[in-house]
Amino acid sequence: MSQYKAIKLVKRPQPGPVSQDIFEVVELDRPNVENGQLLIKQTHMSLDPAMFGWMSPDRESYIPPVELGSVMRSSGVGEVVASKHPDFSEGDRVMGMMGWQEYALSDGQGINKVQTDAPDEMVLSVFALPGLTATQGLLNVGKPKQGETLVVTGAAGSVGSIVGQMAKADGLTVIGVVGSDEKAEWIVNELGFDGAVNYKTDDIPTKLAELTPNGIDLYFENTGGPIQHAVMGRMNAHGRVVVCGMIADYDKEQPSPGPSWVPIIKKRLSIQGFTMPDHFDQIPSLLQQLTPYVTKGDIKYRAHVLEGLESAIEGLNMFLSGENQGKLLVKL
């Protein structure tokens, strides 16, 4: 190739669905590979809810926003096509932050060789951000105990589906909150969850009470929304809440109020927020925690694969509508 396509962020998003015109599709010249650099041909890239944070100008976020005029940030899998970097050779299969572009020039920082021969879809759906996030949030923050009851929101999503399956493997009762009957059936019949709440059609408090007769010990929050209030009302004494995502609020001008803090005292609850960038240096140990679940066959996944670089733009809105079925990926 002499030219390749990339997508730059050129405007900040407004609340609501992402508008096409905040991005610009450009043709870039193939760069020269200097000493210490490598060039990667990206084969699959990952779309993640965290991207809403990366695009936003909120200076208080946990990592700096993508600068206007820069290629949109994303992680992906690809193959090294040229290398003047001592740690990488042509033909290596690598993963890491590559951005919305067909080719990525890198100094190697944040790029790792893929250690498994699993297909791209599984690498990005399990061994990358989703699995690492589930592992850190569930095992290291939530500290689940056999016999406890877990409620996880966004339960058919990339993180939530792994959280629920790990918790089932560890002997918990697992209830998932989803936005469609199809997703409810998938998590119960395919993934082995003990029950599902469809927050769009069920009477949330009633259904949740039916499914959690012994209360809730652990709450893994990926979405926000009214479910928060119902779950907090059913937490057991000394319950733990892991706050991983608030996708329901990412497209709102004003974030919705949270639940009253009264149960936090009455039940002596702990609530802990976390984001993966704080834990990137622990990735080797997180992979060690995660891999046995995968090896034993406890983790199923499904990938929702879009085709072609430009499909990423519309793909973002699937997080808001909930219409994706499985981990959102873009095949290049």
Next chain:
Amino acid sequence: MSQYKAIKLVKRPQPGPVSQDIFEVVELDRPNVENGQLLIKQTHMSLDPAMFGWMSPDRESYIPPVELGSVMRSSGVGEVVASKHPDFSEGDRVMGMMGWQEYALSDGQGINKVQTDAPDEMVLSVFALPGLTATQGLLNVGKPKQGETLVVTGAAGSVGSIVGQMAKADGLTVIGVVGSDEKAEWIVNELGFDGAVNYKTDDIPTKLAELTPNGIDLYFENTGGPIQHAVMGRMNAHGRVVVCGMIADYDKEQPSPGPSWVPIIKKRLSIQGFTMPDHFDQIPSLLQQLTPYVTKGDIKYRAHVLEGLESAIEGLNMFLSGENQGKLLVKL
């Protein structure tokens, strides 16, 4: 004496100010002291915000409510006037749960000899629930570090005033939230706080921003109310929130919504609720942590002393109006 006065709880309270008719003042006969028992003449009893929880029928609370027809629960200081208990002698000065009554018959459980010759007011204002609660919440849950900024609500209250003074002694910047200018002046000029927000008259976000130019690392919550939202918006990364009380919601039919959970993720906050009954077995070690602050003169207090048993009933409403100045006590 052959008879003494006691106050029984005969109805559950409704939301709003406490109505006199939920209590009944009775005359009781002096009881016989059996083997293993002691009789205490109470000299001062303590009024505490936790009483609102003790009177309420909410079965999910951390300790069982006071049964209807029973003497109202409270802690106090008194003198042993008769003892057939091996651990106590006539004339011993004791503290513990004695209830709203002039004399208390006890089997010794939860009754401890007072280990200091400080006056009753100081025993109940510092070495009893307020100081123990401040110690557990600030030191063991909040884990303050020198140079950090603490915001404490109910800052002129029995717990808040000790929390702020301990944090000042430990080298933090301490901002207190209060409901009157008189209280603001007291915590700044007498207790040495670095600043005060009067939540009734100040523009809360503006004043808080002025007083916390480096953000907030530690938030000790005694009250609830709109201040929560302003403080959560100014929390620094990895900030901690200690939830000790929600007095602003105790007299409401519907608890007010809490702050959005978005900052919990963005700032990776932790929020921890606690109540003292979980820590009663740690009282000796809590006193060990607390006593050096008192000995070095770091802890000032003021007691608001009501006179006579019946004054306790109206006294409860001072927690809701905020008109008490200092630790509420009843002198018998």
